[in-house]
Amino acid sequence: MKLIEILLIIVAAAIVVSVAAVAVINRKKGRNSCGCDCSSCGCNCCASKTREAKSDDETKKLPQ
Amino acid sequence: MIKFALAGNPNCGKTTLFNSLTGSTAHVGNWPGVTVDKREGIYKKCEEPVSVIDLPGIYSLSPYTPEEVIARKYILDEKPDCVINIVDATNLERNLYLTTQIMEIDVPMVIALNMIDALEKAGDKIDAKELEKRLNIPVVKISALKEQGLDELMKRAYEASKIERKGETVLGESALKHLIGDVRIALSGQNVENPLFHAVKLVEGDELEVSAHKETLPMIDEFKKTFKDDVFGTDFEALIADGRYKYISGKFSPVLKRKSEAKFVESRSDKADKVITHRVWGIPIFLLVLFAIFHLTFSENFLYLGSIFNLPTLEDAGLINAEGEAINYGVRWLACIYDGAVYSPGVIFNNIWNDMIVGELFGFIQGGVENSGMSEWATGLINNGIIDGVSSVLSFLPWILTLFLFFSILEDSGYMARIAFILDKMFRKFGLSGRAFMPMIMGFGCSVPAIINTRTLADEKERTATIRVIPFFSCGAKLPILTAIAGGIVAYFGVGNADIITYGMYLLGILTAVLSVLIMRGTTLKGETPPFIMELPAYHAPQFKNLMLHLWDKTKHFVKKAFTIIIASTIVIWVLTHFSFNWKYLADEQINQSIMAGISQLFQPIFTPLGFGSQLGEYGWVFVVGAIAGLIAKENVIATFATLGACLVAVAGLDITGLDINSEDGIDAVRAMIQVTGIGVPGLIAYIAFNMTTIPCFAAVATAKAELGSKSRYKLTLLFWLLTSYIVSSLVYTVGSWPWCAVLWAAALAGVIAFIVVRNKNVKIKE
Numbered sequence: 006m007k008l009i010e011i012l013l014i015i016v017a018a019a020i021v022v023s024v025a026a027v028a029v030i031n032r033k034k035g036r037n038s039c040g041c042d043c044s045s046c047g048c049n050c051c052a053s054k055t056r057e058a059k060s061d062d063e064t065k066k067l068p069q
Numbered sequence: 070m071i072k073f074a075l076a077g078n079p080n081c082g083k084t085t086l087f088n089s090l091t092g093s094t095a096h097v098g099n100w101p102g103v104t105v106d107k108r109e110g111i112y113k114k115c116e117e118p119v120s121v122i123d124l125p126g127i128y129s130l131s132p133y134t135p136e137e138v139i140a141r142k143y144i145l146d147e148k149p150d151c152v153i154n155i156v157d158a159t160n161l162e163r164n165l166y167l168t169t170q171i172m173e174i175d176v177p178m179v180i181a182l183n184m185i186d187a188l189e190k191a192g193d194k195i196d197a198k199e200l201e202k203r204l205n206i207p208v209v210k211i212s213a214l215k216e217q218g219l220d221e222l223m224k225r226a227y228e229a230s231k232i233e234r235k236g237e238t239v240l241g242e243s244a245l246k247h248l249i250g251d252v253r254i255a256l257s258g259q260n261v262e263n264p265l266f267h268a269v270k271l272v273e274g275d276e277l278e279v280s281a282h283k284e285t286l287p288m289i290d291e292f293k294k295t296f297k298d299d300v301f302g303t304d305f306e307a308l309i310a311d312g313r314y315k316y317i318s319g320k321f322s323p324v325l326k327r328k329s330e331a332k333f334v335e336s337r338s339d340k341a342d343k344v345i346t347h348r349v350w351g352i353p354i355f356l357l358v359l360f361a362i363f364h365l366t367f368s369e370n371f372l373y374l375g376s377i378f379n380l381p382t383l384e385d386a387g388l389i390n391a392e393g394e395a396i397n398y399g400v401r402w403l404a405c406i407y408d409g410a411v412y413s414p415g416v417i418f419n420n421i422w423n424d425m426i427v428g429e430l431f432g433f434i435q436g437g438v439e440n441s442g443m444s445e446w447a448t449g450l451i452n453n454g455i456i457d458g459v460s461s462v463l464s465f466l467p468w469i470l471t472l473f474l475f476f477s478i479l480e481d482s483g484y485m486a487r488i489a490f491i492l493d494k495m496f497r498k499f500g501l502s503g504r505a506f507m508p509m510i511m512g513f514g515c516s517v518p519a520i521i522n523t524r525t526l527a528d529e530k531e532r533t534a535t536i537r538v539i540p541f542f543s544c545g546a547k548l549p550i551l552t553a554i555a556g557g558i559v560a561y562f563g564v565g566n567a568d569i570i571t572y573g574m575y576l577l578g579i580l581t582a583v584l585s586v587l588i589m590r591g592t593t594l595k596g597e598t599p600p601f602i603m604e605l606p607a608y609h610a611p612q613f614k615n616l617m618l619h620l621w622d623k624t625k626h627f628v629k630k631a632f633t634i635i636i637a638s639t640i641v642i643w644v645l646t647h648f649s650f651n652w653k654y655l656a657d658e659q660i661n662q663s664i665m666a667g668i669s670q671l672f673q674p675i676f677t678p679l680g681f682g683s684q685l686g687e688y689g690w691v692f693v694v695g696a697i698a699g700l701i702a703k704e705n706v707i708a709t710f711a712t713l714g715a716c717l718v719a720v721a722g723l724d725i726t727g728l729d730i731n732s733e734d735g736i737d738a739v740r741a742m743i744q745v746t747g748i749g750v751p752g753l754i755a756y757i758a759f760n761m762t763t764i765p766c767f768a769a770v771a772t773a774k775a776e777l778g779s780k781s782r783y784k785l786t787l788l789f790w791l792l793t794s795y796i797v798s799s800l801v802y803t804v805g806s807w808p809w810c811a812v813l814w815a816a817a818l819a820g821v822i823a824f825i826v827v828r829n830k831n832v833k834i835k836e
Contacts, residue, residue, distance in 0.1 A: 006444075009447070
């Protein structure tokens with residue numbers, strides 16, 4: 006196997022692992038899980054369960 | 070760091086001001102309810118850095134929807150150093166209603182009279198100094214859009230933040246002044262913060278306040294018993310609202326000098342609305358606008374000029390040789406614009422991007438890799454795995470940008486808000502209000518912000534139903550699936566037009582959403598449809614800066630995804646399709662022995678009723694891989710097609726005339742898959758329908774989970790998506806293959822509707 010092919014395997018593996026790791030870290034930090042940070046999204050909510058739970062409590066008290 | 074909060078009515082320009090102050094690029098739209106969560110930015114031109122918080126728009130501090138709770142909670146609990154109350158100068162009286170409530174909180178505040186340029190253009194004038202005197206609060210004239218008066222505003226806000234301010238009320242002259250005063254004293258005695266604000270809200274009977282001050286309620290009820298109004302009786306909420314408006318119209322409104330004394334002057338927007346929001350013509354106009362957008366984006370026969378004038382092709386004109394190649398470079402450019410018909414702007418942009426830029430660039434790289442002397446697997450991984458996968462996604466950028474340019478124009482001009490109004494009557498019949506339309510239309514862009522925007526819906530059941538159907542409004546990421554398969558159908562079978570197929574699939578998504586809502590609101594999510602009140606914004610020419618920001622956002626989203634999730638997915642898919650279970654490398658022709666084939670073939674029978682299962686034979690599993698890869702990100706479907714299509718070309722006996730598997734638009738990959746699997750048009754349409762209605766990408770699923778709140782509701786939603794996609798695609802496939810099946814499906818649908826009607830009648834009788 007040539008050096009460039011070994012390098013290719015390392016780079017490809019690194020890409021897959023880092024993409025998966027960043028997605029998991031983003032989710033744990035409560036950031037937008039798609040990671041695109043679009044301005045139209047304004048989504049920092051995808052995994053912020055605590056804040057959502059609080060917000061839900063408030064909502065339940067609202068008149069329907 | 071000191072904190073300034075931006076508070077004001079919906080669509081009064083808070084986010085525009087926020088962007089101007091902080092240099093952010095937050096999404097701005099010409100309709101109420103764009104911002105549903107608070108966001109933070111830094112303003113650096115004051116004596117010290119200021120954290121600016123953009124809050125969702127609110128009409129009052131008595132919240133009904135989740136995003137209104139966010140705004141109220143922030144002002145009361147986070148204690149900003151100053152509240153900048155943005156008041157739309159063109160709607161002074163109504164905007165000051167919120168001002169009179171913020172004034173009751175013990176927080177420094179400044180009023181930003183926004184859109185002053187629009188007001189003065191109309192010939193009206195506001196005496197800001199007089200208003201400041203009457204309110205006893207600093208007032209600054211600004212134009213957030215033109216960035217006028219912003220330094221003065223921030224200077225006054227900074228000065229105000231250094232001075233303690235006690236709440237004041239405009240109800241001091243109303244009949245309730247003694248009642249409010251008594252409650253205020255009682256709350257002050259209990260060391261409650263902002264006693265005036267809480268006193269007014271308690272007298273109003275605000276539910277959040279009532280639950281927060283239960284111990285004070287008996288005393289307040291005693292106070293209330295001593296009071297009765299001749300007009301409003303004991304409706305204290307109405308009494309307080311009346312008191313505020315009386316004060317505003319008596320004391321504050323006179324600062325506004327109108328050019329015309331007439332109470333109502335018909336503006337150009339009003340005149341346009343007479344046609345656009347017409348109760349008969351409104352919906353046909355909307356469908357026509359939608360079709361025009363699709364025609365301008367996807368049609369290869371712009372305005373049908375080619376058919377009308379029977380224009381010659383480039384081959385007829387002798388500009389393309391017998392091998393199908395342009396005779397010179399200039400003709401290659403011409404072929405991007407014309408070939409027997411003039412192309413629509415979207416197609417021209419797409420041809421230039423793919424044939425002249427991406428095609429050349431990636432072709433050059435792929436050629437270099439092939440000549441590098443690397444082994445077969447390495448060349449395959451780079452060329453067929455990574456480059457084909459990434460370029461197939463990037464190739465759709467022009468279409469996506471063109472389509473969203475038109476959608477942004479509709480949004481920024483104020484037309485989108487009108488569509489919500491037009492559709493309200495129709496939506497109401499399905500159990501939704503027109504308010505639900507805005508998140509749905511946002512779903513055409515991306516399901517994630519659309520799902521978040523459902524916070525503007527007060528009714529929980531309406532909100533759940535809306536969240537469930539948002540993915541049916543085909544997002545930008547699904548566009549490559551639609552266009553590549555539609556293009557493949559036209560190219561391989563020679564039937565239909567790509568723009569009409571795409572438009573039809575969008576309509577199918579909308580129809581599925583409508584029917585689903587009808588069923589949900591008639592059964593599990595039954596409930597009253599809340600009234601829909603939305604302020605229609607004035608029409609204005611779309612802002613170039615806003616349009617460019619929207620397009621930049623889309624570009625960033627696609628490029629970022631192509632070089633992260635898509636590249637990683639294509640690597641995984643390529644590896645799994647080129648290695649057997651005993652980890653032996655397989656050539657392209659041997660992919661049927663791969664790990665991916667082995668796993669996918671297990672699932673293949675499940676998709677047989679949908680037209681892309683076992684009936685497609687040994688290579689049919691490639692469609693299953695695409696559908697599953699789409700659960701990560703919908704762009705993955707077409708990236709997978711490109712990777713697998715390249716392998717299928719190598720399968721023995723494949724010969725498709727004019728096939729160029731290295732073309733970047735994914736269409737030839739679909740043609741290769743059609744050739745190898747023998748899938749028909751109904752199966753392909755069913756495949757699009759499945760991808761449009763099934764479980765969305767993981768980001769949208771995570772957002773839905775967070776927004777739905779309960780675990781059971783989330784699980785039911787996942788099940789709903791799976792079932793709907795299965796039913797819709799099998800309907801499309803069976804009716805497309807055997808038209809008489811339409812009778813069976815119609816009977817089934819009639820049965821479901823009859824069941825709902827009878828069930829609901831029985832429930833009513835029992836009640």
